[in-house]
Amino acid sequence: MDIPNTFNYMVGGYVVFAVVMLVYISSLVSRWNNLKLEQQMLEESEINSHK
Amino acid sequence: MDKLPLTTLRTPFTNQRPQSNYLRAVLAIAWKDLAAELRSRELLSSMLVFSLLVILIFYFALELDVKAREGITAGALWVTFAFAGTLGLNRSMAVEKDRGCLDGLLLAPVDRSAIYFGKAISNLAFMLIVEAVVLPVYSVMYNINLFNLGLIGVTLLGSVGYIAVGTLLAAMSVQTRTRDVLLPILLFPLVIPVLVAAVKASSGFLLALEMSEILPWLNILIVYDVIFIAVAFMVFDYVVEE
Amino acid sequence: MSPQPRVLKVLNVLSALLVLVAFLMAMFYAPLEKVMGEVQRVFYFHVATAWVGMLGFIAAAVVAVIFLRTQDLKWDVIGLAAVEISLVFFLVAIVLGSIWARPAWGTWWTWEPRLTTAAILEMVYLAYLLLRQGIEDPDRRARFGAVYTLLGGLSVPLTFISIRIFRTIHPVVIGGGGSEKMGMTGSMVATMLFSIAVFSIVFVTLFWHRIRLGQFSDKVEQLKLKVTQ
Numbered sequence: 001m002d003i004p005n006t007f008n009y010m011v012g013g014y015v016v017f018a019v020v021m022l023v024y025i026s027s028l029v030s031r032w033n034n035l036k037l038e039q040q041m042l043e044e045s046e047i048n049s050h051k
Numbered sequence: 052m053d054k055l056p057l058t059t060l061r062t063p064f065t066n067q068r069p070q071s072n073y074l075r076a077v078l079a080i081a082w083k084d085l086a087a088e089l090r091s092r093e094l095l096s097s098m099l100v101f102s103l104l105v106i107l108i109f110y111f112a113l114e115l116d117v118k119a120r121e122g123i124t125a126g127a128l129w130v131t132f133a134f135a136g137t138l139g140l141n142r143s144m145a146v147e148k149d150r151g152c153l154d155g156l157l158l159a160p161v162d163r164s165a166i167y168f169g170k171a172i173s174n175l176a177f178m179l180i181v182e183a184v185v186l187p188v189y190s191v192m193y194n195i196n197l198f199n200l201g202l203i204g205v206t207l208l209g210s211v212g213y214i215a216v217g218t219l220l221a222a223m224s225v226q227t228r229t230r231d232v233l234l235p236i237l238l239f240p241l242v243i244p245v246l247v248a249a250v251k252a253s254s255g256f257l258l259a260l261e262m263s264e265i266l267p268w269l270n271i272l273i274v275y276d277v278i279f280i281a282v283a284f285m286v287f288d289y290v291v292e293e
Numbered sequence: 294m295s296p297q298p299r300v301l302k303v304l305n306v307l308s309a310l311l312v313l314v315a316f317l318m319a320m321f322y323a324p325l326e327k328v329m330g331e332v333q334r335v336f337y338f339h340v341a342t343a344w345v346g347m348l349g350f351i352a353a354a355v356v357a358v359i360f361l362r363t364q365d366l367k368w369d370v371i372g373l374a375a376v377e378i379s380l381v382f383f384l385v386a387i388v389l390g391s392i393w394a395r396p397a398w399g400t401w402w403t404w405e406p407r408l409t410t411a412a413i414l415e416m417v418y419l420a421y422l423l424l425r426q427g428i429e430d431p432d433r434r435a436r437f438g439a440v441y442t443l444l445g446g447l448s449v450p451l452t453f454i455s456i457r458i459f460r461t462i463h464p465v466v467i468g469g470g471g472s473e474k475m476g477m478t479g480s481m482v483a484t485m486l487f488s489i490a491v492f493s494i495v496f497v498t499l500f501w502h503r504i505r506l507g508q509f510s511d512k513v514e515q516l517k518l519k520v521t522q
Contacts (some may be wrong), residue, residue, distance in 0.1 A: 003325065006396040011446035013335030013392045014316070017342075017385055024381045028502055035294075037396050042516045049520070215445065223437050227427030236423055240416040241444055244451040247459055267458050271451065278447055288445065289361055289436045 060086025076161040084143065085176060094142050098181045102135045106189055120193055125253035128189060129209070129246055132182060134215055137238065139177045141231045143170065144221040157291060167287040173217040178210050201256030201265070208272040209249035212279060216241055219283040222290050248272045294509040304498040311491040315341070315484075323484040329397045341488035343386035343411070345496040350381025350414065352500075354446030357439040367433035370507035372442060373425070378499055380418040383411050398484075407461055410453040417445040427513050431514070 088094055109127045113120075128248040129258035147153040147170075156166050186206070190197040217238055248271040297305075319337045326333035353375035360368035387408060394403050402408075421441050428434040477485070 003327055004396065005398045006330035009332040009392055009396050010334050013338070013389050014333065016336075016388050016392065017338055020381065020385050020388075025499075028499075028506055029504050032509065035506075035513050038390055039513050043337075043511065046371065046516075046520050094414065216448075218425060219440075219444075221402070223424070223440065224487055226433070226437075227424065228429075229427040233423060233427060234419045239412055241448040243453045244448065247452075247455040251459065260429050268455075271455050271458075275451055278451075279444075281445065282447060286361070289440055292433075292436065 073162060076159065076165040077168045077172065080156065080166060081172040081176070083174035083201050084170070088173075088177070094139060094177060095180060097142070098135045098139050098147075098177065099184055100211040101138055102131050102181055102185045103188060105131045105134060105200055106185070106192065109179045110192065112185075117194070121195060121257070122254075124189070124193065124195055124197075124257060125250045128185070128206075130254065131185060132178070132210070133213070133239070133242070133246065134205075134235075135181055135185075136178050136210075136217060137235045138219045139181070140174055140214075140221040141225075141234055141260070143174050143177070144218075145231070148225045153291070163288045163291055164284050166291065167218060167283060170222075171214055171283075173246050174218050174221075175199050175210060175214045178214055179207070182206055182210065195257075197257075205249055205252040205256065205269070208269070209245050209277060212245040212272060213242055215276065215279045215283055217289060219290065222287070244271055244275050248275070294505070294512065298476045301501055304494070304501070305483075308491075308495045308498045311494060314496075315488045318484045318487060323481055324478060326359050326481075329393075332393055332396050335393050337484050337488040338492075339386055339389035339393060340485055341492035342382045342389065344489050345492045345522070346379045346386055346411070346414075347381035348493070348496050349375045349500075350446070352448070353379060357442035357446065360435065360439045361443070363372065366431065366435055366511070369431075369438065369510075370511065372439060374440065374500055374503035374507055376418050376421055378496065378503060380415060380422075382496075383415055383418075387411050387415070404456075404460070406453055406456040409456050410449060413452055414445075414449050417449060421445070431511070465471055 063113075106127070109131075113123065113127075146154070153166075157163070186197045186203075189195070220237045220241075221234055224230060224237060227233055248268040252265050252268035252272065254260075255268065315337070319334045323334060323337065325331065353372050354448075356368050356375060357373040360366075360372060389406050390411075391401050395401050421438060424441055425434050425438050428437060
């Protein structure tokens with residue numbers, strides 16, 4: 001009996017895995033960076049308000 | 052917020068034993084809602100009209116022959132109950148919040164869980180009343196005999212589970228920004244065991260299957276009801292804390 | 294916010310490398326399956342990501358109870374992290390399961406108990422996130438989140454059981470069987486276990502990162518409250 005050619009599906013599976021992981025990790029990174037920016041801005045305005 | 056000690060508040064209850072105090076509080080809260088509803092009938096009428104409309108929609112949307120209709124009866128009924136139920140839960144809690152009743156109830160010198168049981172009992176009563184009307188109407192419209200003790204029992208068990216979780220979640224959702232919209236989103240994923248078991252058990256009774264086949268579903272309903280009533284009781288305090 | 298501890302930096306590199314090794318193992322060490330062909334190779338990551346999802350689910354439920362007992366907000370950060378990671382990993386598991394099902398049984402979706410329960414669990418997670426989004430007070434947000442997580446933690450196993458019974462009485466014509474029926478050779482088992490171990494480490498790494506993010510977010514939120522007063 002022939003083994004069916006499901007190579008494309010396999011590739012699709014691993015691509016999905018990679019894409020979802022990369023998207024999630026980059027969302028973690030970008031959220032972190034946004035927080036850093038926000039923290040900087042807030043610290044600056046705190047200093048300004050004390051002047 | 053600390054509970055006010057019984058001795059500093061002069062109410063008619065302070066001279067009585069704590070147990071009957073609790074039960075009285077539960078019944079008082081339940082009766083408050085039922086009495087209000089008896090007078091205005093707003094909630095029941097909207098739930099009833101909504102349910103009947105859903106049944107009508109099912110008839111036209113599904114367009115089944117007589118044989119097929121018998122197969123979907125249990126499912127159609129429970130979809131109707133589930134949606135009508137959220138209407139009732141939302142309104143019932145919104146009324147508390149909007150009129151400030153919730154804050155008043157929280158000041159009462161009684162365990163917070165009494166509020167939960169009182170609300171749950173009135174919510175359950177409303178749902179059962181709606182079901183008591185929907186079942187005969189469905190019987191007539193679809194020409195299926197629904198006066199089946201097993202079916203009625205399953206409806207009762209399922210409604211208890213649904214309302215147990217629904218009351219707790221409604222108390223939460225009414226305190227959020229999105230309010231009404233959030234309740235079905237919170238409720239439906241959690242209530243799936245009830246829906247699956249109730250539909251299967253109802254179908255079982257309607258098709259007069261062997262008890263041994265229906266029993267697993269009844270077990271699931273009973274287990275669900277017990278677990279979630281217990282958990283709601285334990286957790287309600289956290290939901291109405293200030 | 295404090296910089297990444299050295300252990301975490303090591304874990305970053307280790308996780309990435311191990312995932313690569315697991316991938317290579319699935320591709321070259323594991324044998325070609327005769328019935329389904331190459332697509333069966335996604336099975337290893339399907340099982341491993343589902344495993345991580347389960348870890349996240351259990352962590353979330355346990356942490357919810359701990360938070361309700363202690364009322365310490367640090368547990369809320371941990372609970373949110375567990376839910377988010379479980380959400381992402383179960384998503385991968387579900388999609389991989391679907392991709393595997395399509396050539397194997399001719400359908401994108403089988404109403405198999407585990408797959409269906411995973412999908413319902415995703416709905417519970419999304420509901421949890423929506424619930425949190427609708428609450429501004431951090432204390433109430435944490436309490437409600439914990440209550441809902443607890444309810445979900447109890448309801449989802451019951452859901453699984455009821456779907457299981459549903460399926461045994463009611464074999465579905467559309468979908469196929471589950472992965473229970475696959476007979477696995479030694480190297481397949483080894484690959485699967487290795488993948489599970491690797492993804493457990495990935496779980497710890499991402500969990501740690503997500504907790505740090507949550508702590509940072511809370512700090513900034515507090516700072517915002519202070520400044521706007």
